[in-house]
Amino acid sequence: MSASTTTVVGARPSGRAQSFWQRIRSGDEIAYLITFSAAASVLLITGMLVFELYKNSALSRQKFGWSFLFTSVWDPVAGQFGALPFIYGTVVTSALALVIGIPLGVGAAIFLAELAPPRISDALTFLIELLAAVPSVIIGLLGVFVMIPILRSVEPALRAVLGWTPLFSGPFYGVSLFSAGVVLAIMILPFIISISREVILGVPGDQREAALALGATRWESTWDIVVPYARKGIMGSIFLALARTLGETMAVTMVIGNDPKINHSLFAPGYSIAAVIANEFTEATGDLYQGALIELGLVLFGLTIVINGAARLLIMTTEKKGAA
Amino acid sequence: MSKPLHLMRRKAVNAVMLSVTALCTLFAAGTLVFILGYLFVHGAKSLNLDFFTKLPTPVGEAGGGMANAILGSAKLLLLATLVGVPIGFLGGVYLAEFGGSGFSFVVRYTTDLLNGVPSIVMGIFAYTLIVLPQKHFSTLAGGLALGVMMIPIAIRSSEEFLRAVPLSLKEGAVALGASKAKSILTVVIPAAKHGILTGIMLNLARVAGETAPLLFTSFGNRFWSPGWEQPTSALPVMIFTYAVAPYDDWHQQAWSAGFVLLILVLAVNIVARMILSKRVAAR
Numbered sequence: 068m069s070a071s072t073t074t075v076v077g078a079r080p081s082g083r084a085q086s087f088w089q090r091i092r093s094g095d096e097i098a099y100l101i102t103f104s105a106a107a108s109v110l111l112i113t114g115m116l117v118f119e120l121y122k123n124s125a126l127s128r129q130k131f132g133w134s135f136l137f138t139s140v141w142d143p144v145a146g147q148f149g150a151l152p153f154i155y156g157t158v159v160t161s162a163l164a165l166v167i168g169i170p171l172g173v174g175a176a177i178f179l180a181e182l183a184p185p186r187i188s189d190a191l192t193f194l195i196e197l198l199a200a201v202p203s204v205i206i207g208l209l210g211v212f213v214m215i216p217i218l219r220s221v222e223p224a225l226r227a228v229l230g231w232t233p234l235f236s237g238p239f240y241g242v243s244l245f246s247a248g249v250v251l252a253i254m255i256l257p258f259i260i261s262i263s264r265e266v267i268l269g270v271p272g273d274q275r276e277a278a279l280a281l282g283a284t285r286w287e288s289t290w291d292i293v294v295p296y297a298r299k300g301i302m303g304s305i306f307l308a309l310a311r312t313l314g315e316t317m318a319v320t321m322v323i324g325n326d327p328k329i330n331h332s333l334f335a336p337g338y339s340i341a342a343v344i345a346n347e348f349t350e351a352t353g354d355l356y357q358g359a360l361i362e363l364g365l366v367l368f369g370l371t372i373v374i375n376g377a378a379r380l381l382i383m384t385t386e387k388k389g390a391a
Numbered sequence: 392m393s394k395p396l397h398l399m400r401r402k403a404v405n406a407v408m409l410s411v412t413a414l415c416t417l418f419a420a421g422t423l424v425f426i427l428g429y430l431f432v433h434g435a436k437s438l439n440l441d442f443f444t445k446l447p448t449p450v451g452e453a454g455g456g457m458a459n460a461i462l463g464s465a466k467l468l469l470l471a472t473l474v475g476v477p478i479g480f481l482g483g484v485y486l487a488e489f490g491g492s493g494f495s496f497v498v499r500y501t502t503d504l505l506n507g508v509p510s511i512v513m514g515i516f517a518y519t520l521i522v523l524p525q526k527h528f529s530t531l532a533g534g535l536a537l538g539v540m541m542i543p544i545a546i547r548s549s550e551e552f553l554r555a556v557p558l559s560l561k562e563g564a565v566a567l568g569a570s571k572a573k574s575i576l577t578v579v580i581p582a583a584k585h586g587i588l589t590g591i592m593l594n595l596a597r598v599a600g601e602t603a604p605l606l607f608t609s610f611g612n613r614f615w616s617p618g619w620e621q622p623t624s625a626l627p628v629m630i631f632t633y634a635v636a637p638y639d640d641w642h643q644q645a646w647s648a649g650f651v652l653l654i655l656v657l658a659v660n661i662v663a664r665m666i667l668s669k670r671v672a673a674r
Contacts, residue, residue: 094572099489105481106490106498109546112539113501116508119519174415182409183416191420193664198423200660202600204627205649208634209426212642256419284405307507314509316603317631341511341603348515348607364515368508375507379500 120365127358135362141327141343143351148359150366152327156244156337157367160319161312163248163333164255169305171252172259173294176301179260180267181275181289192261199257207321210250215241215322218249222334237332242324245333250318255308262307266300267293299381306378310371316341340367427653434650437643442651447613447629453640457648459615463530463623464599467609470534470619471541471598476591479545483587486546487553488575499547506543513540514604522608528622533609537598544597548590552583589663596659600652602627626652 127135127148138149175195179188222239229235239245270293278288294301324336325346340363351357441456448455482502486495517536522528556579564574580587602625609623611632616623626648633645 094576095570098484098572098575102481102485102489105478106485106495106546108478109482109498109502109505109542112542113505115520116505116512116516119516120512123515123519123523171415171418174412175419178409178412178416182412191416194420194423195416197657197660198419198426200596200600200656201423201426202602202627202652202656204600204602204630204634205426205430205653208630208645208649209429211634213429253422256422260419284401286405286408287401290408310507314507314511316509316511317627321631321635341509344511344515345603345606348518349610361515361519364512368512371507371509372504375504379503 117368120361120368124358124362124365126355127362130355131359135359136366139329143347143356146353146355148356150340150359150363152329153338153340153343153363154366155329156247156323156339157313157341157370159244159333159337160247160251160323160339161309163245164251164312165305165309167249167252168255168259168308172256172304172308173263173301175256175260176263176267177289177294180264181285181293188264192264195257195260198253199261202317203254203315204317204321206250206254207318210246210318210322211242214250215246218246233331234333237330237334239334240324240336242322242336243334244323244330244337247319247323247337247339248333250322251312251315254315254318255311258308258311259301259304262304263297263301266297266304269300270296299384303378303382306374306381310374310378313374314341314367314371316345320345340364427657430646430650430653434646434648438647438650442644442647446615447624447644450638450641455644457624457626457629457644459612460624460626460629460648461651463609463612463616464626466530466616466619466623467533467537467605467625468595468599470531471537472591472595474535474538475541475545475594479542479594480549480587482542482546483549483551483553484575484580486550488571488579502543502546506547509603510540510601511603511606514606514608517604517608527620528608528610530609530616530619530621530623533605533623533625534619536604536608537601540598540601540604541594544594545591548594549583549587552586552590553579555586556582585666589666592659593663596656596663600627600656602631606631 131138131148135148135150136154137151138147139151139155140147140149141152142148179192183191219239219241226235226239274292274296275288278292279285283291319339320342323339323342325338325342326336327338327343330337344360344363344367348357348360351360441454442458443456443461444458445454445456446459447457482498486498490498513536516539517532521532521535525532560578560582561574564578565571569577605625605628609625609628611628612622612624630645630648630652633641633648636642
């Protein structure tokens with residue numbers, strides 16, 4: 068930097084040199100440096116985060132290698148650690164949350180964007196977005212004491228309809244993969260609804276008018292024209308929701324049952340990656356145990372980074388399409 | 392002859408599907424009303440002055456409060472603000488005022504990714520940075536975990552509000568001979584001040600309810616926690632501990648704590664959103 072300055076000073080003695088010193092005095096360079104280092108520190112922090120997770124899981128990575136991801140024995144006493152039951156629990160509860168959350172969320176977004184009068188739509192959206200602000204530990208509290216009793220009364224009906232599948236067999240324990248999925252579905256609703264609503268509102272009005280003018284009903288214009296037009300943005304909201312369900316900790320920990328086994332029935336208890344870290348980290352005696360938990364953190368980090376990255380790219384491409 | 396029948400079917404589908412979407416909305420909006428109502432009924436009834444002024448009592452002894460958890464949460468939030476707001480705000484200034492295309496894109500993308508990192512992983516991060524070298528849990532570690540969580544949102548909201556400042560204001564400052572730094576300090580930041588402060592409030596409300604990153608950083612404490620080097624209790628952690636414990640009077644306390652926390656978080660959210668929407672309407 069100093070080298071370039073001297074050449075500039077040499078080339079144009081009076082004007083540029085003065086302006087450079089003026090800029091120093093007026094603080095431009097200083098302001099640039101300070102704000103630049105703040106922005107750069109985000110990269111530094113993210114780098115440190117990855118490094119710390121990687122370094123502190125070294126023991127577990129060396130001992131188990133890739134088989135850590137594919138073995139299902141979790142026995143701290145014997146020093147055997149396999150992540151499969153937690154990966155299974157995380158994936159199953161997230162999938163269940165999406166199965167419940169997507170129809171509800173997209174349905175509500177359609178209503179809010181296409182049907183409700185603007186004022187009512189704004190008020191309801193406000194309420195729904197506030198739901199996103201409710202701390203997850205409070206959702207968990209209600210999950211344990213209110214939602215599980217409700218699910219107990221719903222369970223016989225569910226079993227009557229879907230009991231023939233292995234997913235809904237066996238006794239219902241209350242705390243279960245199913246309860247965790249339902250809690251997660253409720254938690255992702257505000258994200259799906261508020262982003263999808265924005266995207267649907269952004270669909271040009273002439274698309275709807277053209278469909279209605281051709282004789283389509285309101286629903287047909289919405290479902291066949293507007294929703295496909297907004298498809299990418301809605302997908303983006305779903306990916307963001309998925310990233311949240313994977314990392315959600317407290318509410319899941321409180322209702323999933325904390326059983327490190329792979330149970331095929333949704334009515335049985337399970338365990339998720341985030342939940343096992345939350346429950347066992349403080350009592351993890353020995354470096355290998357702690358290393359295994361930190362490696363689980365690394366796995367969770369990797370999963371959410373991939374899903375989030377994909378979501379951002381999806382939303383970015385829709386924004387570009389809208390601009391063009 | 393078949394046409395009216397066909398038409399009737401389409402109209403029926405229309406009516407059914409539209410009502411289904413209305414039901415979806417009702418369910419989503421109703422959930423919040425239900426949560427609020429339920430916590431109000433179950434949390435407010437056992438809420439009294441003791442809750443705010445007394446320490447937790449030993450198991451089996453009635454009464455007691457969560458004064459230490461309330462103070463602990465306040466201390467953690469103060470630390471989080473000191474870590475997260477300066478970096479977030481200055482980073483936002485960079486993105487809004489100095490950023491080019493390449494580096495800014497990388498910073499923005501990384502910020503979004505950092506925002507998506509699960510809070511429990513942030514807890515591990517603070518654990519490895521502070522608890523592991525020091526070999527004990529501390530308020531400091533909890534504050535750092537929450538502070539790092541604040542950075543991404545602080546950056547993005549600061550940038551957004553700084554960008555919303557009309558170009559004519561900046562041009563006016565520059566035309567009067569102000570340097571870029573001076574125009575940012577005296578014109579742009581004051582114009583964006585309310586928005587940025589509101590963003591910080593929302594950000595604080597979000598981390599105030601975070602439990603997972605505190606479990607193994609600030610840990611928990613049944614007594615007062617003097618200074619910054621000792622484990623401290625926090626309101627959300629108390630809710631978790633009390634909710635999963637097998638004692639009925641602890642459950643009752645958990646409801647009260649949940650009620651207090653929810654009211655605080657929702658109040659900040661409602662006020663902040665009202666300020667923001669008023670500003671948008673005024674523009």
